[in-house]
Amino acid sequence: MNGQLPKFLYFTIYHGGHFKKFVNKISKDFCILVKVFKTVDAVVRALTPSYPVYCFRPHVFHNLASSFLQEFPGRVLYAVKCNPHLEVLKALYNAGIRHFDTASLPEIALIRENFPDAAIYFMHPVKGRAVIKTAYHVYNVDNFVVDYQNELDKIIEETGGGSGLTIFVRLKTPPVEGTFYHLADKFGASVAEAVQMLQQAQSMGCQLGLAFHVGSQCLHPEAYLQALKIVAETLKQAKVNLHFLDVGGGFPSQYMGQKIAGLAEYVKSIETGLQAISLRRDCVLMCEPGRALVAEGMSMVVQVLLRKGNQLYINDGIYGSLSETVTAKLKLPTRLIRFKKPVSTDIISYTINGCSCDSLDVLSTTFDLPADVVEGDWIEIDRIGAYSNALASHFNGFYPEAAVIVEDEPFSSLHPRFLKSND
Ligand SMILES: Cc1ncc(COP(=O)(O)O)c(C=O)c1O
Numbered sequence: 001m002n003g004q005l006p007k008f009l010y011f012t013i014y015h016g017g018h019f020k021k022f023v024n025k026i027s028k029d030f031c032i033l034v035k036v037f038k039t040v041d042a043v044v045r046a047l048t049p050s051y052p053v054y055c056f057r058p059h060v061f062h063n064l065a066s067s068f069l070q071e072f073p074g075r076v077l078y079a080v081k082c083n084p085h086l087e088v089l090k091a092l093y094n095a096g097i098r099h100f101d102t103a104s105l106p107e108i109a110l111i112r113e114n115f116p117d118a119a120i121y122f123m124h125p126v127k128g129r130a131v132i133k134t135a136y137h138v139y140n141v142d143n144f145v146v147d148y149q150n151e152l153d154k155i156i157e158e159t160g161g162g163s164g165l166t167i168f169v170r171l172k173t174p175p176v177e178g179t180f181y182h183l184a185d186k187f188g189a190s191v192a193e194a195v196q197m198l199q200q201a202q203s204m205g206c207q208l209g210l211a212f213h214v215g216s217q218c219l220h221p222e223a224y225l226q227a228l229k230i231v232a233e234t235l236k237q238a239k240v241n242l243h244f245l246d247v248g249g250g251f252p253s254q255y256m257g258q259k260i261a262g263l264a265e266y267v268k269s270i271e272t273g274l275q276a277i278s279l280r281r282d283c284v285l286m287c288e289p290g291r292a293l294v295a296e297g298m299s300m301v302v303q304v305l306l307r308k309g310n311q312l313y314i315n316d317g318i319y320g321s322l323s324e325t326v327t328a329k330l331k332l333p334t335r336l337i338r339f340k341k342p343v344s345t346d347i348i349s350y351t352i353n354g355c356s357c358d359s360l361d362v363l364s365t366t367f368d369l370p371a372d373v374v375e376g377d378w379i380e381i382d383r384i385g386a387y388s389n390a391l392a393s394h395f396n397g398f399y400p401e402a403a404v405i406v407e408d409e410p411f412s413s414l415h416p417r418f419l420k421s422n423d
Contacts, residue, residue, distance in 0.1 A: 011109035012138050014130040019138070024106045039408040044301060044337050044378050047402070052316040053301045054389060054403040058091035060297035060410060061385070065095035068251075068293060071263045073271070074285030077101040077121055079249050082290025082386050083298070084110060087405065092293060093118070101249075101288040105131055108139045119143070123211070123288065125170050125187045126151060132158040145170050145211055147189045152197050161204035168209035168246060169194045169201070171230050176223040179215030179250065180328035188212065191230065195238040202240045209244030209286075210234060216291060217328070218250035221261050221269040228273025235277060242279060246286040253295035255383060256331040256419050263292070291386040296410055298385035301337070304377045310350050312373060317354015317361045319395035321388035322381070325352075331365040333418035335411055337378040346371040356396040382412040 011024045037043045040055050047053065069076050077099040078092050084107060093115055100111045103124035111120050121143040122135050135141040136159045144159075145168040146152045152167065159165055172188025189197065198208055210231050214223040224247055235242060247270055252260040274285070300321055306313040316322055324330040336343050348371045354361035369379065392399060412418040 011106045013134050036405045043404050055299045055406045056087045057297045061091035062095040064293050065092045069096050077288045079288045079290030080107045083294045112139050147187050163205045166207040167201040168211045169197045170211045173212045173227040176215050178219045180217040182215045183213045191234050194234045198238045198240045207243040211246035213248035214250045217252045221265040225269045225273040232277045242283050244284045249288045249290050251289045251292035253291050294385035299380050299382045302379050312350045313353045315355045320392045323391050325363040325365050333382040333412035334367040335380050336370050344370040344372040355398050382410050
């Protein structure tokens with residue numbers, strides 16, 4: 001059965017025995033005017049924006065992806081959930097990314113329609129039957145992850161199994177101190193469960209993969225080594241032929257006040273872990289980075305709506321693109337933009353209130369800015385390429401609607417003092 005590929009900006013799902021078409025809002029580009037500017041200051045001069053503006057730097061995404069591709073000794077999948085904006089995807093694709101980790105039909109449709117030659121992996125461990133069926137039959141996805149017997153049963157039943165299908169079994173890994181999100185609380189099979197699923201998938205003629213995710217923004221390279229010990233134990237018990245080994249995402253990005261090891265340290269830890277596992281020579285090593293490929297490539301310009309003492313009210317917030325300042329206590333580099341009069345050289349910390357009419361909408365971390373901020377000033381917030389626009393809601397009717405491309409370098413990379421924390 002081969003359904004017609006849906007048109008751009010739509011995705012399809014089986015519904016009441018038929019295909020049903022929905023608007024695909026995932027990339028959120030249709031409400032956005034993408035223009036190219038030399039610098040962020042030029043953006044502010046030209047637009048004097050009263051709304052938040054995303055500033056994409058394709059050359060930074062390109063450089064991050066190129067060096068990751070060069071350093072990682074295997075296949076690099078980009079985790080689309082981290083930032084699905086088309087400008088981001090295009091930059092990563094142009095840098096050589098040809099494999100995408102997706103978690104939903106809208107993400108799958110977005111990749112299939114824009115990059116028809118790219119490989120798609122459905123790496124959400126829990127999927128509806130209609131979604132599995134549509135992914136397989138309409139979008140020709142044949143890589144699926146599972147972490148529970150019933151999920152494997154669903155996939156075999158909806159696809160028929162067989163050698164065209166690759167089943168990745170996702171393992172539970174221990175919590176790693178300091179990660180932003182410990183994903184193994186929600187997902188992952190025990191060794192015994194994984195052994196059973198691998199053996200069943202093999203008996204159905206499927207190709208086999210093992211996967212894990214050590215947690216987002218993992219500051220400890222040895223976490224991958226520990227996870228690979230669980231892989232080794234699983235394979236020892238399962239006695240199956242593994243075609244793919246996926247070490248997941250979690251590779252960190254440099255934020256304020258954090259010390260991160262280079263990718264080489266992570267690769268060393270992974271290679272050490274691999275030495276203790278006897279894998280087929282043609283087993284493909286894979287990873288699924290999100291944050292490490294995109295965090296540095298985007299900033300956002302917001303405007304100050306009101307100042308009350310050392311509290312600022314800005315036109316974005318935790319229901320917009322700044323939710324990680326609460327969920328991950330992320331402290332972001334900020335700089336003031338004002339053209340009319342000089343800016344104070346004294347820097348103070350401001351409490352930041354989001355734009356919604358909700359008292360929860362207050363950032364958990366402060367912004368360090370000149371002491372004389374006034375209503376109408378703009379603030380550029382750097383390093384928000386990861387889990388920002390992807391998480392923004394329409395709560396209270398607020399939503400960033402503008403995006404531009406800028407050609408300058410991120411200010412926090414040019415001046416590393418911006419990455420120090422006063423907290
Ligand atoms: C299955 C999966 N793969 C990859 C990623 C990307 O992780 P990160 O952005 O930490 O690299 C995530 C993030 O939640 C995920 O759930």
